[in-house]
Amino acid sequence: MMLIPCPHCGPRAHAEFTFDRPVEAITRPDDTADALVRNLFSRDNPRGHSRELWRHTYGCRAWIALTRDTATHAITDVQAWGAKA
Amino acid sequence: MSGGSRLPAGGLIDRSRTLRFGFDGRDFTGHPGDTLASALLASGVRVFGRSFKYHRTRGLLAAGVEEPSALVGAGEGGRFEPNTRATDLHLYDGLVAESQNRWPSLALDVGAVNQLIAPFIPAGFYYKTFLGPPALWKLYEHVIRAAAGLGRPPHLPDPDRYERRAAFCDVLVVGAGPAGLSAALAAARSGARVALAEMDSRLGGSLLGDPAQIDGQPARDWIAASETELRTLGVRVLTRTTAIGYYDHDMVYLAERVVEPGAATGDDGIAQRMWRMRAGRVILAQGAIERPLPFEDNDRPGVMLSGAVRTYLDRFGVAAGQRIVLATSSDDAYRTAIRLCDAGVRVEALLDARSGDAIDADLLRRTRDRCPVETGVRPVRALGGAKGxxxxxxxxxxxxxxxxxxxxxxSGGLTPSVHLHMQAGGGLDWDEGRGIFTPTAPRQGQVSIGACAGRFGLADALSDAWRAGLDAAAATGGRPVADTPPRFEGRAFADQISAFVPAPGVNPKKVFVDPQNDVTLGDLDLAWREGYRSVEHQKRYTTLGMATDQGKTSNLIGLARLAQNEGRPAPQVGLTTFRPPFIPTTLGLWAGEDAGFHVTPLRRTPLHDQHAAFDPPWQAVGYWRRPRAYLRAGETLATAALREARMVRTTVGITDVSTLGKFEVSGPDAAQLLERVCATSVSKLAVGRGRYTFMLREDGLVNDDGTVWRLAEDRFLLTSSTGGADRMAGLISYVRNVLYPDLRVGAANVQEHHAAIAVAGPRARAVIAAVVEGMAPPRHMSLGRGVVAGVPVLVIAASYSGERAFEVYAPSHQAVAVWTALAEAAQAQDGGLYGLEALEILRVEKGHVETGGEIDGRTSAHDLRLEKMLNPRGGYVGQLAQQRPAFADPDRLQFVGVESLGGPIAEGSMLVERPGFAVQGHVTAAGLRVLEEGFVGLALLKGGRARPGDELLAWSPTRTASARVRVCEPVFHDPAGERYRD
Amino acid sequence: MIRRESAIVTDPVTLSEPQPTRLVRIEAFALDPAFAEAFEGAVGAPLPAVGRVTDAPAGPVIWAEPRAVLASGDAAALSAALSGVAAVSDVSGAWRRIDLTGPGWRERLMIDGLFDAESPGFAPGCVAATLLRHAPVMLCPTGRDGVLICVAPSFAADLRAALAR
Incomplete structure (x- = not known):
């Protein structure tokens, strides 16, 4: 199982986290129906880098953004959500 | 005379102690340090089992886990473990083992008749047979099932425990042969946190029994000294522990045999342990596996790998036979010949396929001093038969x-074990001369050393390993020491040439490649002729490499044959994918403690013991357990549930609803957050008031429902369903932290903080008045605060059952006293406890939608008749998604009631015109009228809101149940809510 | 039966379950100096750093989330004291405590665990939220050769039974 470096808790087992979605699929209540359908259901699924929203559900409960290589599972650039880069 | 025997001296066994064991009903003896294989070999046993398809007799081929033929069932009763390699079972007193795949006995096996029809059952024959007539398929299935498989499974529950452990290290070394030990020493001395895993029962690997000298001392002394030093340095040394899988981010699973297959466990009851080892770097020192040579009848008992013959001699003190002939294409067999001769075993000849000038002259001379050596000679056919x-x-x-x-x-030479390297992700280089793949381009933290990297010479392996250990320690924060690596002064005789092609004139149909699955070179050629030319097709069509040994001694030979037929080099043809586990593993090892009662975690409400006192039937709701009913003597679940429901409608009942989701949302922006999450308005609630609410998903469909209560100007309590509690926690956190992180609000998950007890019925108000001090029973949809038995409680007035009802919230660690007081007061009112079944009957009659039933992830607010409650100001999750065209489709599944025109309605029934006609909907919940006669239900029906009065059939062919029903409004009891509205 | 010299030495541990105490969850509206100051004034101890536990007069303060901590005290009083900078909720019933003491305490946490409790860096003053035997827990090493395990009450009985085996 993957090892994900939580910005607060350090490297932790994948089982403590929940994958939420690719960052580009985040929708807001004021998105139009068309924009919503596009973001939720019509996404590219490229091989390679994916910028993703995860939650450290069974750790610090924080939301984090990270880049995962969908071919190799290499994980880079992990940031607490909303953190100034 | 033929067969193996124990030599009078030698071996790493304890000859002073005798172990007794049984095999196929016969008694045998052996010594501590033996494997089952070595002890049986020493006793002269030649036949160990029968092959899968042809039921040909099989003997020992190897001495390690690559053994494809000597498979036994070990142990008895619930401990019985089939398909155990006799070479991987360390002998213990009282072992009971049996051979497999033979009936009635190993010597006389009816299945052997398959050999007579062998021409008709080559690889893949079953794709062309058993096709017709269809009426006979059931017969074919019966016959095929009986013939399939090797071992038989145990039929009794496993009495043992299996443990799973997490572990971490800087450097994991897999394999404790000379290379592994060297690497572990280097890394440990350099300050790394080291773990060393060895599948054998002792450290040493290929050095076990070898007379080589390392650092000027005999190998066995060097091994012992290394082990002592490693333990002193705090290295985690694990024996009988096999690395079975390499996963993401240098996670390696290690399977430990705490006791041998079939053996009784120690006081802790643990038979095996799965280590989930996270490493910084992984040094792979798994060694190499010898491969056999291709010649006719090379599957007969007595054909053994030369390295294995040497292992039986040096490690177990067993001469594998009385007269031994060796055939080789590698230097390694010479070492075996020399050792055999020096031990006094008769060696007829050593036959080398290579020409004399390709072989080291010194090696030739030393060997010819002891036995005849003939060069340029290749094996053609094994003579003999079923007995060997x-x-x-x-x-x-x-x-x-x-x-x-x-x-x-x-000896066809050595094949480096690249399994873990490939599982981790990596490449392979092909060495045409030696006929081997070696690891390259590692994709994770792995490095291969020693024989598994194709470095067969001992001196090279020791120094490579040392370097690798230092590098791994440095990479993980250690400080590499300047010590010198261990030294082996001898010469490395490690040459080999690939010998995949049999001698001319050899019949490929008689050359076995995969002895377990009976796959011959002829089968491989047949597959190729029939067009199965990718290596993946070859594998699956012929079943080469698909047996329990996963082709450890056969895959490369198969690959070479395919390459030869294709006329392409081996690397272009490629290898099949390497997958865990490296050796067969038992299910118990993976299950760990998650078996039997503990297969899922158990969540108990704070009032669990109060329910358990009645020994009720339990309902699993996710991980929770909730009582279904409190049965009295002579009652069934159905009669108890109806009694309890009637009790709620006529007097009063109390039930435990602690599993509901609950959230305390507070702060200046509390109402704002709630109006993002909930689809109804919230901010208009007065302090002390509450309302029903529901939440949508981002795609506009209903997610969950619940209630919301204003406890203070900027403090709310939100409840949700049990099943939706975790989903709601995620959604609230998502909205608060991802979408609107600047809101001035806090959202606390108080599901476990509050126990909740519902009190429902015409006499509910009397119960609350009697029990709760400091507060009058609140009006419908209002709340109050009071004290019960000294415990501060929150009381809300809301009805799920359709009667006047309240929910009493108390801190979970103080809830028992509150429950007891309420239960007594209910009894005093001729009421009592009610469970989940009654709760369901009541809510069906009242027409409340439920998450998991009517809220099933496909229904919208309009479908559920909730559209009037949608917050007109909008801004909530899922609001605009409701504008998607599909939401306006008149044919959507919509929430309706159904009343039976006859008997009971089966839950889950399809709603159809007539049996077999198009399905128009389904019954989500079936119930009955509580105080009158008649059966009712709730359903989702296409265009249902426009179809009151329609008559349909509620049809459940799997339960052979059907009832004619009439579609109606989804409420059967007190539609106006007069029983609880003020 | 062969008895191998086991690589595992199962050291003894004892379990005890202290009574629940008054526990609150404090969620800051923003992690700014105004909050930090108000917190220290109300609780009597500075805000703990990420992943740390600090001592306050009423009891330990445990870092839980990026902007939430668990502290001891009266919810109403703390809510008033932190009005305008944080939301305070009573969560006294939301956590059960299991005290695991004895030389084998680290090893026990590795069984069906995910977290490196054997790391020497995991010492008193640290808190780690993780999963143990399928239950969400917070682990706080104590100075008494042991660890305080905080677990939701619904999982507590199962976890206690599993730890005691």
Whole structure:
């Protein structure tokens, strides 16, 4: 199982986290129906880098953004959500 | 005379102690340090099992886990473990083992008749047979099932425990042969946190029993000293522990045999342990596996790998046979010949496929001093039959020759074990001369050293390993020491040439490649002729490499044959994918403690013991357990549930609803957050008031429902369903932290903080008044605060059942006293406890939608008749998504009631015009009228809101139940809510 | 039966379950100096750093989330004291405590665990939220050769039974 470096808790087992979605699929209540359908259901699924929203559900409960290589599972650039880069 | 025997001296066994064991009903003895294989070999046993398809007799091929043929069932009763390699079972007193895949006995097996029809059952025959007539398929299935498989499964529950452990290290070393030990020493001395895993029962690997000298001392002393030093340095040394899988981010699973297969466990009851080892770097020192040579009848008992013959001699003190002939294409067999001769075992000849000038002159001379060596000679056919080989026919440039022997020791060279390297992700280089793949381009933190990297010489392995250990320690924060690596002064005789092609004139149909699945070179050629030319097709069509040994001694030979047929080099043809586990593993090892009662975690409400006192039938709701009903003597679940529901409608009942989701949302922006999450308005609630609410998903469909209560100007309590509680926690956190992180609000998950008890019925108000001090029973949809038995409680007035009802919230660690007080007061009002079944009957009659039933992830607010409650100001999750065209489709599944025109309605029934006609909907919940006669239900029906009065059939063919029903409004009791509205 | 010299030495541990105490969850509206100051004034101890536990007069303060901590005290009083900078909720019933003491305490946490409790860096003053035997827990090493395990009450009985085996 993957090892994900939580910005607060350090490297932790994948089982403590929940994958939420690719960052580009985040929708807001004021998105139009068309924009919503596009973001939720019509996404590219490229091989390679994916910028993703995860939650450290069974750790610090924080939301984090990270880049995962969908071919190799290499994980880079992990940031607490909303953190100034 | 033929067969193995124990030599009078030698071996790493404890000859002073005798172990007794049984095999196929016969008694045998052996010594501590033996494997089942070595002890049986020492006793002269030649036949260990029968092959899968042809039921040909099989003997030992190897001495390690690569053994494809000597498979036994070990142990008895619930401990019985089939398909156990006799070479991987360390002998213990009282072991009971049996051979497999034979009936009635190993010596006389009815299945052997398959050999007579062998021409008709080559690889893949079952794709062309058993096709018709269809009426006979059931018969074919029966016959095929009986014939399939090797071992038989145990039929009794497993009495043992299996533990799973997490572990971490800087450097994991897999394999404790000379390379592994060297690497572990280097890393440990350099300050790394080291773990060393060895599948054997002792450290040493290929050095076990080897007379080589390392650092000027005998190998066995060097091994012992290394082990002592490693333990002193705090290295985690794990024996009988096999690395079975390499996963993401340098996670390696290690399977530990705490006790041997079939053996009784110690006081802790643990039979095996799965280590989930996270490493910084992984040093792979798994060694290499010898491969056999291709010749006719090379599957007969007595054909053994030459390295294995040497292991039986040096490690176990067993001569594998009385007269041994060796056939080889590598230097390694010479070491076996020399050792055999020095131990006094009769060696007929060593036959080398290579020409004399390709072999080291010194090695030739030393060996010829002891036994005849013939070069340029290749094996053609094993002589003998089902009882074992009697000799070997060979071919040389000068003509044919034959040799008398009861053991043919073969060596086609060594194959580096690249399994874990490949599982981790990596590449392979092909060495055409030696016929091997070696690891390259590692994709994770792995490095291969020693024989598994193709470095067969001992001196090279030791120094490579040392370097690797230092590098791994440095990479993980250690400080590499300046010590010198261990030294081996001898010469490395490690040459080999690939010998995949049999001698000319050899019949490929008689050359076995995969002895377990009976796959011959002829089968591989047949597959190729029939068009199965990718290596993946070859594997699956012929089943080469698909047996329990996963082709450890056969895959490369198969690959070479395919390459030869294709006329392409081996690397272009490619290898099949390497997958865990490296050796067969038992299910218990993976299940760990998650078996039997503990297969899922158990969540108990704070009032669990109060329910358990009645020994009720339990309902699993996710991980929770909730009582279904409190049965009295003579009651069934159905009669108890109806009694309880009637009790709620006529007097009063209390039930435990602690599992509901609950959230305390507070702060200046509390109402704002709630109006993002909930689809109804919230901010208009006055302090002390509450309302029903529901939440949508981002795609506009209903997610969950619940209630919301204003406890203070900027403090709310939100409840949700049990099943939706975790989903709601995620959604609230998502909205608060991802979408609107600047809101001035806090959202606390108080599901477990509050126990909740519902009090429902015409006398509910009396119960609340009697029990709760400091507060009058609140009006409908209002709340109050009071004290029960000294415990501060929150009381809300809301009805789920359709009667006047309240929910009493108390801190979970103080809830028992509150429950007890309420239960007594309910009894005093001729009421009592009610469970989940009654709760369901009541809510169906009242027409409340439920998450998981009517809220099933496909229904919208309009479908559920909730559209009037949608917050007109909008801004909530899922609001605009409701504008998607599909939401306006008149044919959507919509929430309706159904009343039976006859008997009971089966839950889950399809709503149809007539049996077999198009399905128009389904019954989500079936119930009955509580105080009157009649059966009712709730359903989702296409266009249902426009169809009151329609008559349909509620049809459940799997339960052979059907009832004619009439569609109606989804409420059967007190539609106006007069029983609880003020 | 062969008895191998086991690589595992199962050291003894004892379990005890202290009574629940008054526990609150404090969620800051923003992690700014105003909050930090108000917190220290109300609780009597500075805000703990990420992943740390600090001592306050009423009991330990445990870092839980990026902007939430668990502290001891009266919810109403703390809510008033932190009005305008944080939301305070009573969560006294939301956590059960299991005290695991004895030389084998680290090893026990590795069984069906995910977290490196054997790391020497995991010492008193640290808190780690993780999963143990399928239950969400917070682990706080104590100075008494042991660890305080905080677990939701619904999982507590199962976890206690599993730890005691």
């Amino acid at each position: 080989v009697t000799g070997l026919a060979a071919a040389a440039a000068g003509g044919a020759a034959s040799f008398i022997a009861d053991v043919i020791a073969v």
